[in-house]
Amino acid sequence: MKAKMGLTALFLIFLVGLWLVVAPFAVGYQPRGAAYADAxxxxxxxxxxxxxxxxxVLVAYAADALREITGRGRHSAD
Structure with missing residues (x-):
């Protein structure tokens, strides 16, 4: 349960970061062709x-999960 909450939080932070990058252009407070405002x-x-x-962090978590899954498969084949 904690892992799902952490992954959800990371994914939401990722989306917020993307929105912050896109917002000046999507909302229109950065005029096209003008020098970038401080905001x-x-x-x-x-x-x-x-x-x-x-x-x-999401990629590191996914890599760790894949490593764990492949480790389980290797041990069950023995």
Whole structure:
């Protein structure tokens, strides 16, 4: 149960990070062709860190789960 809650939280953090990266352009407070506003730069950095960090942890969790699954298969064949 705790693992599912943690994965759900990581996935939500990943989505929030993606939204922060996209928001300045989707909402329209960053005019097209203009120099990036401070808010846009902040959203890009914070969103990128959140999305990137949570993605790395999700991939590490998936790799660990695959390693555990393959380990179980190897031990049951013996």
């Amino acid at each position: 846009t730069v902040n959203d890009l950095w914070v969103g990128g860190v959140l999305a990137g960090g949570s993605f790395v």
